[in-house]
Amino acid sequence: MINFDTIIIRFGELSTKGKNKKNFIDKLFHNIKSNVSDQLLSISKTHDHIYIGVNDDTDKLKLIEELKNISGIYSFSLTKKVKCDKDVIIDESYKILNEEEKLSTFKIKTHRIDKTFPIHSDDMNRLVATKILKNTHYKVDVHHPDYLLCIEIRADFAYIFVETILGLGGYPAQSMGGAMMLISGGIDSPVAASLLLKRGVYLEYLHFASPPYTNAAVIDKVKDLLNIVTTTQHKVILHIVPFTKLQEEIYKHVDESYAITIMRRMMMRIACQMTRKRHLLAIATGESIGQVASQTLESMMVISKVCDENIIRPLATYDKNEVIKIAKDIGTYDISIRPYEDCCTIFTPRQPKTKPHLDKVIEFESKFNFQALVDECVEKVETIKIK
Amino acid sequence: MKIINFDNAATTLIDETIEKEYQALLNEHFYNPSSPHRGGYEVKRKIDASRDAILKNLNLSKNDYKVVFTSGATEANNLAILGVARRYKNRGKHLITTSIEHPSVLRVFYYLRDEEGFRLSILEPDQNGIVSLEKLMAAIDDETILVSIMATNNEVGSLNDVEGMVQIIRKYPKCFFHVDVAQAIAHRKLNYNLFDLFSFSAHKINGLKGSGALIMKSKISLAPMIFGGEQEFGMRSGTEDAEKDIVLSSTIRLAIDKLNSKYAVIKTMHDHLYDSLVKLEDDIIMNSPRDGSPFIVNFSLKNKRASVLVEALSNAGIYVSTSSACSAKLAKESYVIKAMFADERRAKNSIRISLGYDNTMDEIDTFLNTLEKILKEIMQND
Structure with a gap:
């Protein structure tokens, strides 16, 4: 591995943002600074890149892992920074390549970003390659080299690197506004949350608890999930809704087959009120079209009718096995499958409606004063600062 | 919120005097009893004194019985069963136990059947949770070398007539009788002279966790599970947890004292509890027999979920098990x-x-009031 001393960080989509670009870069800069351990020597930004300086004491592998988790980074490279001098560049390139053992072919790729540098990229390639060919047994292969050495020549320094590591992509954290994420403790909602966080959305979390039907261990489960999903977030707020009374009233007044539909409508009403109360811009759920009865398009339509907040469903088109794969990758799967019931699973009607009729729903809801209970739920929400 | 602990069969609060005695030992008599200096000798003396005191409190003669200290009843059960089976398998390979033993007994038997070629007879209980003498008589034969039956069932509190069973087993001189007395030693008067081996844990009787014993007839030798320094008569190697082993004698003494003096009080509480629960016939069906151990009452909910009730009770500061x-x-x-x-x-x-x-x-009354209130509130659920 190259003994790198500088990391170049590249933005992907950010570069298309025009006026907002500076804001995003500032946000990303701030996020990198606060999320990467204090071992960096230096960090600086230009309108194109962010540069991080490291030294021998830096735990480089740890740093790479941390950078991979920061949203807004498109890719980054571990580079050796050298003087913009032809001979220095040639020597350093040779040194780096010579240290590699397990290769036989190589290719040099120079990118002369600063056009005032006197030597053309092609010429630079040839000069470096010549030195290597003369002094080692390596051969050049322009199509499938074992080793691709890149040289970026900029105004102040030249950067030599071998690999480009892909970052998380997306947008910098908290750069895109906020949403209220409904989180149950199941497999889907934490995955949906992680996708939104990657996209730079600030999330607050809403969980419905129905003690004693649901057990205190579920809350711990939700907290454990949030700790994993939000490793790079600094503010994590969880709102717990005491849902027991309302849930019991639903089951008392509503036909079993409609109970889930109406329960989801109540949850959505509560979510709407909470979203407005917290000045957020949208509601987010882990729903996936057709996954269960309440997630068919018909059900979603009936449920969404209760309020006019924007509802985002990041997993709408994902298959269950795709969601499970992400859950395993991000480390939430094993926690999600802990066998504690949440209020979505404790009363399972035998035949929940997959295509509920809106007029029937309204008829059932007219049988009890749900608004007072919804308001009570919102009033009694317990808000916890996880971070 | 004041907690009402009705989960004593799971574990108990340590007695204050035991705690103090233990702490004092930790600071002073911590030496290895095998060490060749006064510090070690003192500790060895105290351990031996503890063995004697335990036997005395259980009305056993130290000529007839010996105490093997273990980490608790689970280890003691394992040692007893594996120890007898492996040591005496040349005499026979038939073993008997019941289907409602504690897992630390049952699983050992299954292991012996599946991995070491023993033949098992597993006796079923009746609806009172009791295994009848007739069933034992029908199962035991000349190949039987071990019968293991618990004195008091830990889930429902049913009381096996282990003393009566001795008559049957004595007819088969090759056969040893092991009794798991974890839920009986402080809870039921038994004549330990009748048993060949019996086991218990300290933490079920206001003692320490990680402490217990297997008490057995002196003439018995067991194949050990743990090899090493040959402590505990070669049957359980490992540096003795001297402090725990020493306080075990006080633990037993206190347990027997309470059994002698406070049993009647518990019986009164039990009867009141049991009879009150029976009245809630719409919601509850009793699993324990009324004349079982007064320390355990087990019932099922007819049309509601037990886990919901337990959670609600827990939220109200009342701890039970399910x-x-x-x-x-x-x-x-x-x-x-x-x-x-x-x-x-x-x-x-x-x-x-x-x-x-x-x-x-x-506490019983508080529980009953809370129970009724909760049962009214929670919904039916299959």
Whole structure:
């Protein structure tokens, strides 16, 4: 591995943002600074890149892992920074390549970003390659080299690197506004949350608890999930809704087959009120079209009718096995499958409606004063600062 | 919120005097009893004195019995069963136990059957949770070398007539009788002279966790499970946990004292509790026999989920136990209730109240009031 001393960080989509670009870069800069351990020597930004300086004491592998988790980074490279001098560049390139053992072919790729540098990229390639060919047994292969050495020549320094590591992509954290994420403790909602966080959305979390039907261990489960999903977030707020009374009233007044539909409508009403109360811009759920009865398009339509907040469903088109794969990758799967019931699973009607009729729903809801209970739920929400 | 602990069969609060005695030993008599200096000798003396005191408190002669200290009843059960089976298998390979033993007995038997070629007879209980003498008589034969039957069942509190069983087993001189007395030693008067081996844990009787013993007839030698420095008569190697082994004698003494002086009080509390629960016939069906151990009362909910009730009780500061997991996914059922009644729903929704000597009648009444209130509030659920 190259003994790198500088990391170049590249933005992907950010570069298309025009006026907002500076804001995003500032946000990303701030996020990198606060999320990467204090071992960096230096960090600086230009309108194109962010540069991080490291030294021998830096735990480089740890740093790479941390950078991979920061949203807004498109890719980054571990580079050796050298003087913009032809001979220095040639020597350093040779040194780096010579240290590699397990290769036989190589290719040099120079990118002369600063056009005032006197030597053309092609010429630079040839000069470096010549030195290597003369002094080692390596051969050049322009199509499938074992080793691709890149040289970026900029105004102040030249950067030599071998690999480009892909970052998380997306947008910098908290750069895109906020949403209220409904989180149950199941497999889907934490995955949906992680996708939104990657996209730079600030999330607050809403969980419905129905003690004693649901057990205190579920809350711990939700907290454990949030700790994993939000490793790079600094503010994590969880709102717990005491849902027991309302849930019991639903089951008392509503036909079993409609109970889930109406329960989801109540949850959505509560979510709407909470979203407005917290000045957020949208509601987010882990729903996936057709996954269960309440997630068919018909059900979603009936449920969404209760309020006019924007509802985002990041997993709408994902298959269950795709969601499970992400859950395993991000480390939430094993926690999600802990066998504690949440209020979505404790009363399972035998035949929940997959295509509920809106007029029937309204008829059932007219049988009890749900608004007072919804308001009570919102009033009694317990808000916890996880971070 | 003041906690009412009705889960004493799971574990108990350590007695204050035991705690103090233990602490004092930790600071002073911590030496290795095998060490060749005064520090070690003192500790060895104290351990031996503890063995003698334990036997004395259980009315056993130290000529006839010996105490093997273990980490608790689980280890003691394992040692007894594996130890006898492996040591005496040349005499026979038939073993007998019941289907409602504690897992630390049952699983050992299954292991011996599956991995070491022993033949098992597993006796079923009746609807009172009791294994009859007739069943034992029908199963035992000349190949039997071990019968292991618990004195008091930990889930429902049923009392086996282990003393009566001795008559039957004596007819088969090759056969040893092991009795798990974990839920009986402080809870039931037994004549330990009748048993060949018996085991218990300290933490069920206001003592320390990680402490217990297997007491056995001196003439018995067991194949050890743990090899090493040959401590505990070569049957259980490992540097003695001297402090725990020494306080075990006080633990036993206190337990027997309480049994002698406070049993009647517990019986009164039990009867009141049991009879009050019977009245809630719309919601509850009793699993324990009325004349079982006064320390354990087990019932099932007829049409509500036990896990919900237990959670509600916990939120109200009352701790009980259940077989039903708080999740339909696990849906653990009590194999004891299942063996007694063959009813799956009943086995999945059972609740156990287990009393300790510190519980009071007021606590029973508080529990009953809270129970009734909760039962009214929670919804039906299959």
